[in-house]
Every structure is written in structure tokens, then in C-alpha cells.
Amino acid sequence: MKLNAMKFGLACAISAVVLWIICSLLVMAMPAMMLSMSGDMLHMQLQDMGWHLTLAGAFWGLVAWAFVAGIAGWLLATIYNRLLG
Numbered sequence: 001m002k003l004n005a006m007k008f009g010l011a012c013a014i015s016a017v018v019l020w021i022i023c024s025l026l027v028m029a030m031p032a033m034m035l036s037m038s039g040d041m042l043h044m045q046l047q048d049m050g051w052h053l054t055l056a057g058a059f060w061g062l063v064a065w066a067f068v069a070g071i072a073g074w075l076l077a078t079i080y081n082r083l084l085g
Contacts, residue, residue, distance in 0.1 A: 002084060003077040003080055004077070005074045005078045005081065008074065008076070009073040009074030009075075009077065010070060012070055012074075013070030016066050016068075016069035017062060020065050020066070021062070024061075024062075031050075031051045035050070
């Protein structure tokens with residue numbers, strides 16, 4: 001079964017937007033906890049850094065991640081379809 005590369009890319013972009021919004025809201029609501037969790041995921045000590053999240057930064061991050069996820073999804077579907085033959 002072939003995938004529609006554009007629709008798959010769009011689904012990836014929408015998924016990234018939803019996850020970005022959830023993550024940004026969690027950072028705004030619980031900055032210390034999220035910083036600790038991010039440090040644990042990266043195997044680093046990030047507590048001394050702190051968050052500098054602005055609405056503009058959150059918006060541009062959302063746009064960038066949506067674009068990257070959309071392109072990655074499109075590329076994955078395109079490669080998958082070519083491998084099917």
C-alpha cells in the first residue's frame with residue numbers, strides 16, 4: 001500500500017504542532033520540573049541554565065518544528081513508496 005506523501009507529511013507537521021504546544025504549556029506551568037526532565041533525557045545537568053521561553057520564541061519554534069516534521073514525513077513516505085517499487 002502506497003502512502004500519500006503530502007498527506008503523511010501534513011500529518012507529521014500537525015502532530016509536531018500538537019506536541020510542541022503541549023510541551024510549551026508544560027514548560028510555562030512547571031519550568032523547574034520540565035528543565036530537570038529535559039536534563040535527564042539528555043544526560044546533562046541543566047538546572048543552572050533556566051528557561052527563556054517567550055511567546056515569540058514558542059511561536060517560531062512551533063513553525064520550525066512543523067516545517068521540519070512535515071519535510072521529514074514527506075521524505076519518509078516518498079522513500080517508502082519508492083522501496084515498494
